[in-house]
Amino acid sequence: MVEASNAVVINGIIVFLSLCGIGIILAALLSNRMNPFGLSLVASIASVSVLLVGGEVLLSGHSVQTELWTLPFLGTLTFKIDRLSALFVFITGLVFLPVSIFSAGYLKRYLNRYNLKTFSIFYYLLFASIVLVLISGDILSFLIAWEVMSIFSYLLVNYEHEHEETTRSGFLMLAMSEAGTIMVILAFLIMAKASGSLDFAALRASAGGLGEVARWAVFLLSFFGFGVKAGLVPSSTWLPRAHPVAPGNVSALLSGVVLNLGIYGITRVNADLLPVSQVGPGLIVLIIGSISALVGILYAATENDMKKMLAHSSIENMGIITAGLGAGFVFAASGLPVLAGIAFIAALYHLINHSLYKSLLFLGAGSVDYAVGTRDMDRLGGLIKIMPWTALFFLAGSLSIAALPPFNGFVSEWLTLQTMLQSSAIHSAGEKIVFALSGAALALTAALAVTTFVKAFAMSFLGMGRSKRVKKVGEVRRSMIIPMGILALSCLLFGILPTYVVPVLDKTVAPLVHEKVADELVPPFFTVDKGDPKFGGAFVSEFHDLGAQVGRSYLPGRGLVILHRGLEKNPVVFAMSTSYTFIVLLFLLGGTFILVKVLTRARKVRRAAAWDGGIRRLLPEMTYTATGFSNPVRVIFNAVFHPSTIEDTKETVAGHFRTAIKNGRKEVHIIDRLIFKPITSFIQSVAVTLAKMHAGSINVYAAYVLIGLVLVLVVQRLLL
Amino acid sequence: MVQSLNKATEWLNLSEISANRWPGKIKVRCKQDRFICHMECDKSIVADVCNWLFSELDYSFASLVVEDLASEQLLTYIFYGGFGNGLICVSYRISNSTTTVPSISNLIHAVDWHEREIEDLFGLVFEGHPRLGDFVLHEEWPEGINPMRADFDPSNPYIHREVDPDWRPLRIVQSPGAFMMPIGPVYSDFAESAHFLLETVGEDVIRIIPRFFYKYRGIEKIAEGNAVEHVILLAERFSGTSAFAHSLALCKAVENISGIEVPPRAKALRIVLAELERLRHHIGAIAGICSSTAFAVATSQASILEEELLRLSGVLTGHRYLFGLNILSGLSIDLADDAIGMLAKNLRGLMVELNKLKKLLYFSSSFLDRLEEVGAVSLEDAVSHGLVGPVARASGLLRDIRKVLPYSGYEKLDFTVPGEEEGDGYARLRVLFAEAEQSVNIINQVASSLPPGSVNAKSFRIAPGEALGWVEAPRGASFHWIRVGEDGRVLRYRLTTPSFSNWHGFHLAAENFAFQDFPIIMATFGLSNAESDR
Amino acid sequence: MSKWVIKGLRTGIKTTQYPRKMETASGVSPGLPTAAKGTEKEVQELVFNCPTGAIERSGNQLTVDYNYCIHCFRCKRGSQSPMGWDYGYEWAANTKDSGANRGLGSAFNRSINIRFVDGGACGACISEIEQLNKPYYNMHRLGFFATPTPREADVLLVAGPVTDHMRLPLKKAYDAMPTPKLVMAVGACALSGGIFGPSFMSDAGVSELIPVDVAVPGCPPPPLAIIHGLLLAVKRKSSALLTSSEVRG
Structure with missing residues (x-):
């Protein structure tokens, strides 16, 4: 089955798996002190091999399939890499590479406290299982790899097991993950029953034979089952608990890679194996995505723990990706494959971006935690002077996640929101309303994301240090800065070169929607002639007239992202070019800088302290805290947060001299409050009711036996 | 009327009751004609006596005067306006070396800032007061140097001390994420x-x-050793926007000591000018409130009236802020009849404009939204914190010095003391408008029957002694305590100003409101730091 | 709301014509004593009555140092030979320190930003400065604007004798201003400490702490005098004298 040209892929995977094996052996042999270095080295090489494998398949487009061995009664274990797998594999490598380098320095904090050998072993096993999940070609290997991945991500999150909080959060994560897995297994079983095989190819082939109910069941089970891993509402609660307790590098992997697996599962099942053929499931995906995005960002905006905030923001981003997928499903089911393709591209683009900037931000948060020892933004501040590089890269990550050009978040959020606007092509008014509301929710999300990350950056890095610890620290070691730099640069590149990324994504998406949209989305303006029938004359000439061809030999040929071609009269409706924006920005900023320098060259620069109203000394406690900054959000969205006052007391002497004012509030997460609390209390009340049946009297139990017997007989009678 | 009939008997009773309650520990000496009652008591019962006056007899706390006399220190708590509508001075003496005295601000919270001020300036520690220090003198002032002590040399500059970099103002809010x-x-x-x-x-x-006290100029200290005429200049200029009221209070105190008779025309004109000042102040305060809500047209309209009154004052008296008018025995200038006529005519026109402005404001809902239910002070709080003036009257505490301790002929006039009950910003605005109207009414009454004669006495002698002068300044009750020595020089000058009293209760209004309400609440209080800091 | 518009329009223009024309309305200025000549007894009485020592004597000639005059009117009222009185208001003058801050330069002639610092003023000076922002004087028409931060200010307006506690804030505000900058002392207290300083809590005016370029005498200086000071600061008006000239003949 092996195609010769793809030997590199097979070999790559073999090299990768061997490296993981070598790593494990090495980890066992090396001392605790040397382990971080070994991990960093071997895992980095393994990441590179994964990047090569993913990149090769993505660019060449040849699927690679290989059968390993056949298990009795169960079937053949198959590995298969198509473009969809390759994309996720590539992202995995992209995140694992910098995180592995980062680990070398970061893990030093655990020396003498935890066993670093086990950490390394778990790390390799997680890495290997993630890649195996992505390249599994049948249900069995997928599920095995999936379980291994779940267990080792749990073990890594639970690494600081000495803390009680960690164990509790890790257990919640594992429990929810297993519940999701069971749903996924059920979904697969339904499909397997129809096809009589566990092989993905067979499932795909027999998909048409499934009935309406089975289709819905597969969709619901797989979407909500994989939704647990992706951290979608309502099963998102494990995420903000697991992240802060996990080591910094593990958090980066969790958000940058593991969450993606949930999206991979949803896409693989609902777009590939059993494509959604109705609007209904698509709308559910869209609504769940939008709600996740909004709920995620609301809690992120008001959270002061850096990592918890990033975790909530992961829910938000997963929501945006899911909303994009949902839009794609709806468009596909409505017979609009081009729009479906664009929506999928937007979602996958956002997935890449999220992996990049979120792992960057988690590494940044990890660095801050490493240096200062706290992640509480109320107690940070002023770090830019002490940790300039961390600050710079955290800023790049913040700009990216806040979707500001020219960084990558802007491109994918722009695409997602613009795609939402294309819902005018759908005829049903109800669907249009859902799209409009989701679009509005996503727009609000985007605005709150800016607030959140203005807060995150400003409260941590700007202003004055709000705790004494801040003054004593220094910049983290270079091996921790460089990976952040790699990720920051990637964020920038994915931001300014979307016209190179979109065609690749287009090829990935094309088999799912059976339509190529690269020419629609990033038309080759500068290589096309005015008379080309594919593009309207006015359309092309507008760009020619705009002078967009300046530098056509140096700049990307597909220089713009276009979403709506409009009419002959008004040829372009939605278009943007971050590459050109970037160049213009460079010229504007650089030009301004030079201009100011020239104009003020004769002036002597006098530095003076910030104006403080004339008080003796501006104290750190006189600057805004993160809580204070986000308080307006808390007030405006009071209905969502629904806080209960836990303390509101004034202590006084003689009734008038106040000595203390205490007030605090307690919030139960809206999902817990609206979904889990009622369920738990219902189950508890049922349990209490049932407990009453156990009166302890022999007569009562005899009656139960009698009633039970009668019931069994009746049921048996009815059934037979 | 009933109250004034009973007055004489009440005074007698007062001394009897107190003598029965604290036998042998209190000496009561009442001057019936002046409604002033002196109670000299033992240090151990002073808190009980004061509390009795405040909570049982409904007296308001006016001032705490400490005098560092040659051989001893004299502390006098002054109360006014209670059951018997007069003044009561509760005093006790301590030796020069005593440094601790009992605090009464646990019982009467209005005394709080007085005790803090005296702790800073005299070095007297009020036992039981939980918040002493860091009040008048800021953190750079050296410990143990108390500028109001007799042995402090005010001509010498003092040495700044090194400020501890860890020094922090006391924070009491313990919420997560709280900041200043x-x-x-x-x-x-x-x-x-x-x-x-x-x-x-x-x-x-x-x-x-x-x-506060960024503007502390030590008026009380620099007055010491100066001639009374010079101190009048200080009284006039320490708070320029209520210059006439404060100089009047001081003049009355000294006139009281020396028994100087003020000619009836001067008395009447003093009322005219004091009310003119009140009118101008209130319109300025209304302009301030409009301005704090960023209501430009209304601010302009009120400001036009304010400037017109400033010009009117300038034309009438030569000075826009009525400086240089009050002298001992009367006024430095007389107002001609045609000037009075012009004043009356101008005020008529002004009232028309003011009423138009009032109507427009009262029907501007966007403006009222910023005032209604914002910065409310309850009557209970106003009483316990010792609030005075329009601010107190907006909360229903209708104590006006012009009524409870009439001076300069106010007792003969027919006017009302406007009051409201809500105690919010809007109530304070309504009180300002109503008082402005009353001021015009008073001026008209006085101007229509102005007695003839001179406006000052040609010759008089300043006698030694001590006295209290009081006045309802535009911002509220003000008390000036002065002790004049044998050589006619001032030995002790104690200023109690309405801004000082009301800033003490400002937090009642401004807390638990949003930042953007803060300047509005501040404007509705309309206080002056020059007046408060002295 | 329309009622306010009508009200505003009905009010018409109240703003003074100054500096285009001199303001002729009465009550805009308390005036300042000028000079006097008299017999030995009269001269002695006038000098003795002046509480701040503003009246200077040379022979039987009396002149006034406006840095010290606080409008107590004691040389005018109840005096046998009252001082001459000038009801003008163009009082602002350059000080001997003028140019210490090197002036603003012609670029600032048409528009400046003003930061006000209260160095312990009594309230009357502040009230008069506030009038500048109000319809009768409206300094905006002349290109003068108030700013809440010294960082944007070209002119620092200081009133009050500078109390001890305000020394640091004033110095910080002055230091926070970008160059070129000017300092304008408003009122007798800011010029000489007035009746409050020098003492244990007050300086003898602003110039003890920071160099003053423009002095506006008066207690308080009327708004028109402050406008004159601002116009002088940007060289659109010429300086007056801080001492009255002698009586001729």
């Missing part, structure tokens, strides 16, 4: 120097830490 929002001392476009630290977790002000 600093305002001032240099802030806003044109504002008096004052510093506020707003304790908050964002949006709402949880607690205000006011830090």
Whole structure:
């Protein structure tokens, strides 16, 4: 089955798996002190091999399939890499590479406290299982790899097991993950029953034979089952608990890679194996995505723990990706494959971006935690002077996640929101309303994301240090800065070169929607002639007239992202070019800088302290805290947060001299409050009711036996 | 009327009751004609006596005067306006070496800032007061140097001490994420120097830490050793926007000591000018309130009236802020009949405009939204914190010195004391409008029957002694205590101003409101730091 | 709301014509004493009555140092030979320190930003400065604007004798201003400490702490005098004298 040209892929995977094996052996042999270095080295090489494998398949487009061995009664274990797998594999490598380098320095904090050998072993096993999940070609290997991945991500999150909080959060994560897995297994079983095989190819082939109910069941089970891993509402609660307790590098992997697996599962099942053929499931995906995005960002905006905030923001981003997928499903089911393709591209683009900037931000948060020892933004501040590089890269990550050009978040959020606007092509008014509301929710999300990350950056890095610890620290070691730099640069590149990324994504998406949209989305303006029938004359000439061809030999040929071609009269409706924006920005900023320098060259620069109203000394406690900054959000969205006052007391002497004012509030997460609390209390009340049946009297139990017997007989009678 | 009939008997009773309650520990000496009652008591019962007056007899606390006399220190608590509508001075003496005295601010919270001030300036520690220090003298003032002590040389500059970098103002808000929002001392476009630290977790002000006395000029100290005529200049200029009221209070005190008879025409004209000042102040305060809500047209309209009154004052008296008018025995200038006529005519026109403005404001809902239910002070709080003036009257505490301790002929006039009950910003605005109307009414009454004669006595002698002068200044009750020595020089001058009394209760209004309400609440209080800081 | 518009329009223009034309309305200025000549007894009485020592004597000639005059009117009222009185208001003058801050330069002639610092003023000076922002004087028409931060200010307006506690804030505000900058002392207290300083709590005016370029005498200086000071600061008006000239003949 092996195609010769793809030997590199097979070999790559073999090299990768061997490296993981070598790593494990090495980890066992090396001392605790040397382990971080070994991990960093071997895992980095393994990441590179994964990047090569993913990149090769993505660019060449040849699927690679290989059968390993056949298990009795169960079937053949198959590995298969198509473009969809390759994309996720590539992202995995992209995140694992910098995180592995980062680990070398970061893990030093655990020396003498935890066993670093086990950490390394778990790390390799997680890495290997993630890649195996992505390249599994049948249900069995997928599920095995999936379980291994779940267990080792749990073990890594639970690494600081000495803390009680960690164990509790890790257990919640594992429990929810297993519940999701069971749903996924059920979904697969339904499909397997129809096809009589566990092989993905067979499932795909027999998909048409499934009935309406089975289709819905597969969709619901797989979407909500994989939704647990992706951290979608309502099963998102494990995420903000697991992240802060996990080591910094593990958090980066969790958000940058593991969450993606949930999206991979949803896409693989609902777009590939059993494509959604109705609007209904698509709308559910869209609504769940939008709600996740909004709920995620609301809690992120008001959270002061850096990592918890990033975790909530992961829910938000997963929501945006899911909303994009949902839009794609709806468009596909409505017979609009081009729009479906664009929506999928937007979602996958956002997935890449999220992996990049979120792992960057988690590494940044990890660095801050490493240096200062706290992640509480109320107690940070002023770090830019002490940790300039961390600050710079955290800023790049913040700009990216806040979707500001020219960084990558802007491109994918722009695409997602613009795609939402294309819902005018759908005829049903109800669907249009859902799209409009989701679009509005996503727009609000985007605005709150800016607030959140203005807060995150400003409260941590700007202003004055709000705790004494801040003054004593220094910049983290270079091996921790460089990976952040790699990720920051990637964020920038994915931001300014979307016209190179979109065609690749287009090829990935094309088999799912059976339509190529690269020419629609990033038309080759500068290589096309005015008379080309594919593009309207006015359309092309507008760009020619705009002078967009300046530098056509140096700049990307597909220089713009276009979403709506409009009419002959008004040829372009939605278009943007971050590459050109970037160049213009460079010229504007650089030009301004030079201009100011020239104009003020004769002036002597006098530095003076910030104006403080004339008080003796501006104290750190006189600057805004993160809580204070986000308080307006808390007030405006009071209905969502629904806080209960836990303390509101004034202590006084003689009734008038106040000595203390205490007030605090307690919030139960809206999902817990609206979904889990009622369920738990219902189950508890049922349990209490049932407990009453156990009166302890022999007569009562005899009656139960009698009633039970009668019931069994009746049921048996009815059934037979 | 009934009250004034009973007055004489009440005074007698007062001394009897107190003598029965604290046998042998209190000496009561009442001057029936002047409604002043002196109670000299033992240090051990002073708190009980004061509490009796405040909570049982409904007296208001006016001032605490400490005098560092040659051989001993004399502490006098002054109360006014209670059951018997007069003044009561409760005093006790301590030796020069005594440094601790009992605090009564646990019982009468209005005394709080007085005790803090005296602790800073005299070094007397009030036992039981939980917040001493860091009040008048800021953190750079050396410990143990108390400028109001007789042995302090005010001509010498003092040495700044090194400020401890870890020094922090006391914070009491213990909410997660709480911080202090600093305002001032240099802030806003044109504002008096004052510093506020707003304790908050964002949006709402949880607690205000006011830090005042940036403008402390030591008026009380630099008055010492000067001639009374010079001190009148100080009284006039320490708070320029209520110059006439304060100089009047001082003149009355000295006239009282020396038995100087003020000619009836001067008495009447003093009322005219004091009410003119009140009118101008209130219109200025209304302009301030409009301006704090960024209501430009209304601000302009009120400001036009304010400037017209300033010009009118300038034409009538030569000075826009009525400086240089009050002298011992009367006024330095007389107002001609045609000037009075012009004043009456101008005020008629002004009232028409003011009423138009009032009507427009009362029907501007966007403006009222910023005032209604904002910065409310309850009557109970107003009483316990010793609030005075229009601010207190807006909360229903209708104590006006012009009524309870009439002076200069107010007792003969027919006017009402406007009051409201809500105690919010809008109530304070309504009181300002109503009082402005009353002021015009008073001026008209006096101007229509102005007695003839001179406006000052040609010759008089300043006698030694001590006395209290009081006046209802535009911002509220003001008390000037003065002791004049044998050589006619001032030995002790104690200023109690309405701004000082009302800043003490400002936090009641401004706490638990949003930041953006803070300047509005401040404007509705309409206080002056020059008057408060002295 | 329309009622306010009508009200505003009905009010018409109240703003003074100054500096285009001199303001002729009465009550805009308390005036300042000028000079006097008299017999030995009269001269002695006038000098003795002046509480701040503003009246200077040379022979039987009396002149006034406006840095010290606080409008107590004691040389005018109840005096046998009252001082001459000038009801003008163009009082602002350059000080001997003028140019210490090197002036603003012609670029600032048409528009400046003003930061006000209260150095312990009594309230009357502040009230008069506030009038500048109000319809009768409206300094905006002349290109003068108030700013809440010294960082944007070209002119620092200081009133009050500078109390001890305000020394640091004033110095900080001055230091926070970008160059070129000017300092304008408003009122007798800011010029000489007035009746409050020098003492244990007050300086003898602003110039003890920071160099003053423009002095506006008066207690308080009327708004028109402050406008004159601002116009002088940007060289659109010429300086007056801080001492009255002698009586001729």
